[in-house]
Amino acid sequence: MVKDDCIFCKIANGQIPSATIYETTEFRAFLDVSPANRGHALIIPKQHFDNVFMLDDETAGKIFSVVPAIARAIQEETGCEGMNILQNNGAVAGQTVNHFHIHFVPRTKGDNVSVTWKQGEADKDDSVKLAQAIKNRL
Ligand code: 5GP
Ligand code: ZN
Numbered sequence: 001m002v003k004d005d006c007i008f009c010k011i012a013n014g015q016i017p018s019a020t021i022y023e024t025t026e027f028r029a030f031l032d033v034s035p036a037n038r039g040h041a042l043i044i045p046k047q048h049f050d051n052v053f054m055l056d057d058e059t060a061g062k063i064f065s066v067v068p069a070i071a072r073a074i075q076e077e078t079g080c081e082g083m084n085i086l087q088n089n090g091a092v093a094g095q096t097v098n099h100f101h102i103h104f105v106p107r108t109k110g111d112n113v114s115v116t117w118k119q120g121e122a123d124k125d126d127s128v129k130l131a132q133a134i135k136n137r138l
Pocket of ligand 1: 007011018019030031032033034035042087088094095096097098
């Protein structure tokens with residue numbers, strides 16, 4: 001499925017040009033137009049899925065299976081010391097393009113990139129109940 005008003009659907013099918021680093025019939029990876037660091041890239045399925053909640057298991061398996069190779073290629077080329085691989089789902093989580101994508105953010109010591117959060121404190125009783133409740137749904 002392709003969504004008419006989706007910018008990543010247009011990038012996926014080549015209607016909008018992108019600095020592509022990897023392409024198959026099902027996936028395209030390309031450099032982010034507003035990179036957090038040099039080499040910041042994204043991989044998307046060519047089919048439209050809004051976010052991880054909509055993604056099917058087969059597509060998820062295939063897309064994550066190419067993540068290590070792409071990460072290594074970016075690391076080798078940029079010489080980055082580390083990398084954040086992350087993806088956002090929903091506006092509240094920072095998603096700005098509603099077409100599932102995974103970020104590769106190369107990291108070097110002293111860069112100004114921030115993807116951290118303040119560590120909270122778990123409520124032990126709630127954690128036991130919550131874990132069981134989530135487990136029951138899987
Ligand atoms: P999100 O905030 O949804 O997790 O990430 C969306 C990412 O897509 C952002 O990092 C943004 O810079 C990137 N982006 C948005 N529009 C374009 C575009 O037209 N081309 C490319 N290459 N990247 C884009
Ligand atoms: Zn799309």
